[in-house]
Amino acid sequence: MKIIDMLITNKTARPGTRITPRGLVIHWTANEGKGANAVANRNYFNKHTTEASAHYCVDDKQTVRCLPENEMGYHVGAKSYKPDALKRLSTYPNNCTIGIEMCVNKDGDFQNMYKNTLELAADILKRYGWGIDHLWRHYDITGKSCPAYFVTDSFAKRFTGLSAEQAWTKFMDDVQKILTGNPQKIQTNVDKVSIEINGVHLPSQGYLKDGVSHLPIRAVAEAVGGKVEWCADTKQVRVNGHDLTETIESGISYAPARELAAALDMQVEWDGACKTVRFSKGCACE
Template identity: 65%
Template sequence: MQITEMLITNKTARPGIPITPKGLVIHWTANEKKGADAVANRNYFNKPTTEASAHYIVDDRQIIRCLPENEMGYHVGAKSYKPEAVAMLSKYPNDCTIGIEMCVNADGSFAKTYQLTVQLAADILKRYGWTVDKLWRHYDITGKNCPAFFVDDRTAQAYLGKTALAAWNLFKQDVHKLLTGFPQKPQVAVGNSAIAVELTLATTGKLIAGVSYVPVRALAEAAGGKVEWEPHTRTVTVNGQKLACLFDNGTAFAPARELAALLGLKVEWDGTRKAVGLRREI
């Protein structure tokens, strides 16, 4: 994935304050005029009078980086914030979020902008070891109608032919798919006496020399386990215990049996369907 570095120098929009990101916020530029593409929006951010900024701007041709991810941008500032955002991010979420602006210029292809944004979001999530649970709409933080095609049904119908919630869920699923190789987040069934997670290896795991490998994070989180990832040493821990993993395209895979043991689950292997079931009696 190619990113064009065009860092802004306008100090009103780039204060140079260091941040430690905890989430990724999706926006739309709300500018449907012809020519209002990523370069135009970046140049707007760079005007000395502009007090707004975001780390990335995506149009149908390119991704532009306007701010380093570890510097604060002004993309979700508001008078008040939703309680969930304050609880999970901070009292001033600009100080711990990365922002992506999606262009909606009339002379661009929204479908291509959408695809590039999915790629960028998956790349960022992967680098921080995050899941799609770290994706926020601007709306989720402040209540603003942004990005309108994920918030407002009429705009969502016009852009994506779906309700706003379905469109936002689709976006998260598309990012998830790229991030983990899973077609969707593993479904967890909780019965009266058991919790069960089932994966089909053909689409979600790997069979290597007769051993079934499953994606660690998606599976562990589905089963309620805690996964930590140390990017420098590439060490994965599950419920506090180190797990030897294989890496494929940034996703950590571990033998189903070893992961299951750390999660306190039993493995059931259905050879005919090439499916792994993990089960815990409760």
């Protein structure tokens, strides 16, 4: 993650008020113009006529720090706030939140910007010891359609291919995945299961529950070139168009080995002695 420091000096947008952060707010710039990247948005905040600011601007190449995290920015001010924000943040949420602006300049790569934002968000959450319940959309605080690809279906579809709620859930899941870090990390009170695909061990593991092996869907599917998608209607992960019986543990989606094998059109074998699930390509002669 590349972060460059370009703290703004415009006092209209950086009053220098000390804050103790209690939450992280996600925004988008809503500016799809060419060149409207992180530095450009930071420079906009620094114009003496601008009364808005956020702590970070993120584009597809880098993250620009505009304000220290313990100083107030003007990113969620409004005439009125949603009850949950008033309850969990304050009567003036600017005074206790860190703001991230996601850039959507059309000469940038949305997926890379998204990835950079995930890393920054996870890093902030980790440093403050927060869970994803400390993540807010601007919308959750004031009702503004920001970031629109997590609030408004038409924008969400265009940018993410998902519904807005689904895209926001996925964003939180993706942050959670970074927070939990190691895909091998699963509950300690369950039996771990190794995975072998065409004779090759996967670094990820599954777990055994009630005699059924549950395997990390994405790790297995992607290892054999399976197509993994998030289904907005059923709120499920699909593999090669098959709905799976999904269980989420520490932010990772697992499915029973046999279902996964069927979706991937592979044979599956259970080696009880080695606690290993073995996948192999089905033989045409069978």
